[in-house]
Amino acid sequence: MKEYTFFPGCSSEHNASAANMENSIQSMCRILGIQLNEIDDWNCCSASIGYAGGGQLPRMAMSARNFALAQKQKGNTDLVATCAACWLSMRETNERIEEEPRIKQDINTALAEAGLSYDGHIKTRHMVEVLIEDIGWETLKSKVTKPLTGLKAAGYVGCQTNRPFGVCGDSYENPLYLDKMIEATGATAVPFPMKVACCGGALMFSETEKACVLTKQILQSAVDNGAEVIITPCPVCQLNLEVYQGMINKTLGTHFNIPILYYSQLFVLAWGGSWQEAALHQQVIPAEPLRRFA
Amino acid sequence: MAYDLSFAKDVYNKSEMGHWIKMCMQCGVCAGSCPLRAHWQHSPRQLFQMVRAGKRDEVLKSSDMWMCTSCYNCIVRCPRELPITHIIHGLARYAETEKAVDPMQPTRRFAVEVFWKNITATGRVGEAMLTMRLYFQDGIGAGIQRGLEMRDSALGMLKTRRLNPIPFRGKIKGYDGFTKMLAKAAELEAKLENKA
Numbered sequence: 001m002k003e004y005t006f007f008p009g010c011s012s013e014h015n016a017s018a019a020n021m022e023n024s025i026q027s028m029c030r031i032l033g034i035q036l037n038e039i040d041d042w043n044c045c046s047a048s049i050g051y052a053g054g055g056q057l058p059r060m061a062m063s064a065r066n067f068a069l070a071q072k073q074k075g076n077t078d079l080v081a082t083c084a085a086c087w088l089s090m091r092e093t094n095e096r097i098e099e100e101p102r103i104k105q106d107i108n109t110a111l112a113e114a115g116l117s118y119d120g121h122i123k124t125r126h127m128v129e130v131l132i133e134d135i136g137w138e139t140l141k142s143k144v145t146k147p148l149t150g151l152k153a154a155g156y157v158g159c160q161t162n163r164p165f166g167v168c169g170d171s172y173e174n175p176l177y178l179d180k181m182i183e184a185t186g187a188t189a190v191p192f193p194m195k196v197a198c199c200g201g202a203l204m205f206s207e208t209e210k211a212c213v214l215t216k217q218i219l220q221s222a223v224d225n226g227a228e229v230i231i232t233p234c235p236v237c238q239l240n241l242e243v244y245q246g247m248i249n250k251t252l253g254t255h256f257n258i259p260i261l262y263y264s265q266l267f268v269l270a271w272g273g274s275w276q277e278a279a280l281h282q283q284v285i286p287a288e289p290l291r292r293f294a
Numbered sequence: 295m296a297y298d299l300s301f302a303k304d305v306y307n308k309s310e311m312g313h314w315i316k317m318c319m320q321c322g323v324c325a326g327s328c329p330l331r332a333h334w335q336h337s338p339r340q341l342f343q344m345v346r347a348g349k350r351d352e353v354l355k356s357s358d359m360w361m362c363t364s365c366y367n368c369i370v371r372c373p374r375e376l377p378i379t380h381i382i383h384g385l386a387r388y389a390e391t392e393k394a395v396d397p398m399q400p401t402r403r404f405a406v407e408v409f410w411k412n413i414t415a416t417g418r419v420g421e422a423m424l425t426m427r428l429y430f431q432d433g434i435g436a437g438i439q440r441g442l443e444m445r446d447s448a449l450g451m452l453k454t455r456r457l458n459p460i461p462f463r464g465k466i467k468g469y470d471g472f473t474k475m476l477a478k479a480a481e482l483e484a485k486l487e488n489k490a
Contacts, residue, residue: 010419015458017421017451041467043417048364051383052390052402053410054476056310057486061479062413065472106486110479114471163366164379172370198329198365205428206404207361214329243447250443284450 006036009083018235020282024264063093068116084160084234145272147186154227185270194221228289310384324368354394417466
C-alpha cells in the first residue's frame with residue numbers, strides 16, 4: 001500500500017464541479033492500492049487568479065498553510081494534488097520558500113498568526129506523476145480487464161499540468177503522457193494538434209466571448225480528428241470544455257456534443273470498474289461513447 | 295531629453311518579479327505565444343519596453359496585463375527564461391495597489407471583487423456563491439439574463455451533483471487563524487511593496 005498526503009482542492013469537494021474527478025480518482029486509487037490521506041482543514045490554494053486580490057505573500061501564505069498543516073499531521077510524506085492549478089500554486093510556493101530566505105521568513109511570520117510553521121521539504125506531486133513514476137506503465141496496462149478497443153479519444157493536456165513545470169520531463173510542445181495513458185486502456189489516441197492549447201482558464205468567467213473562441217478551436221480540432229471523447233487531467237479544462245459547450249453551440253453556431261472526461265474515469269472503466277465507480281453518471285454531456293464498454 | 299527612470303525603478307523594486315524586465319531583449323516570442331494575442335493592445339514585450347520608457351499611466355491603466363490566462367506558454371518559450379507570466383501578474387497587481395486600473399476592467403472585477411472575496415470569506419472556493427456573485431455583479435436584470443443563458447448547464451450540474459444547491463458554505467475550522475495569517479501577510483506585503 002502506497003501512502004500520500006492528499007490535497008483535493010475546492011473543485012473536488014462534495015457537490016462541486018470536479019466531484020466526478022474526485023470520485024473517479026478515489027476509485028482509481030482503490031484499485032491500485034494507493035491510500036490518500038487528506039489534509040485536515042485544508043484551505044484554497046489561491047488558484048491562478050489569486051495574484052490580483054492577494055499579491056504574492058497572502059497568495060503564497062494560503063498554500064503555505066496547507067504545507068504547514070500537512071507537515072504537522074502527516075510529516076514530510078509526498079503531497080499529491082489532482083487539480084492543475086492547486087499543483088502549480090503549491091509547487092511554486094514551495095520552490096520560493098525553499099529558495100528565497102526572505103519569503104520563507106515572511107511566510108512563517110504570517111503562519112505564526114495561525115499557530116503554524118513550515119520549514120520546507122514537502123514535495124508536491126501531480127497524480128499523473130504518481131501513476132507514471134511510482135506505479136509505472138506496465139502496471140497501468142496490466143490492470144486492464146475491459147480494453148476500450150476502438151474508442152477514439154483526444155488527449156487534451158492543456159496548460160498548467162504541462163507548463164511551466166511539466167510532467168515527468170515530457171515536452172512542453174508535444175507531451176505524450178496522456179496519449180500513452182489513452183493507449184494503455186486499449187483506446188486509440190487520435191492526432192490532436194490542439195493538445196496544449198489554452199482553454200481560457202479563469203478568463204472564461206470574465207472575458208467569456210474571448211475564451212469561448214479558444215475553447216471552440218479545441219473542440220473543433222478534436223472532432224475534426226475523429227475523437228469521440230476528449231480526455232483531460234485538468235478540472236478547469238474539463239469545466240470550460242463541457243459546461244460552456246452548449247453556449248458555444250448557441251453563440252458560435254456549432255453543433256458539438258462531445259463528452260469531456262478525466263484520465264481517471266477512462267482507467268477505472270478499463271480496469272473493470274462500474275459506470276458509477278468511474279463517476280460517469282456525473283457528466284453533464286453524457287459519456288455515451290463509453291456505454292459499449294460498460 | 296533625459297529619460298525618467300522613476301517608473302522603471304518602481305516596477306523593478308515593488309512589482310512581483312518586476313526586476314526581470316531588465317533582461318528582456320525584445321524578441322517577441324511572448325507576444326506570438328499568447329492565446330489572447332489577437333486582443334492585446336500592447337503585448338508583454340511592448341509593455342516591458344513601455345516600463346523602461348517611463349510610460350507609467352499607459353502601463354498601469356492598461357487592460358493588457360489583465361488578459362493573462364495563466365497558461366505559462368510565454369514562460370517556457372522565453373529564450374532568456376524570464377518569468378513572464380509572473381511579471382504580467384505582478385504588473386496587474388501593482389496597478390491594483392496603485393489604484394490605477396479601471397475598476398470595471400472585467401478580469402480585475404472578477405479576480406479582486408468576486409474571486410478573492412469568495413476564497414477569503416470561508417477559506418475555500420464556494421462555487422455556487424462565486425457564480426451567483428459573478429452573474430449578479432451588474433444587477434438583478436443582468437444576473438437573471440446570464441443565469442438563463444447558462445440554465446441548461448446549471449441544471450445539468452445540479453442533476454449530476456456537481457453544484458451545491460445551497461450557495462452558503464461553512465468556514466474552515468481554523469478560519470480565525472487563517473484570517474489573521476492573511477492580514478499579517480498583507481501587512482508584510484505592503485512593506486515589501488514600499489521598500490526601495
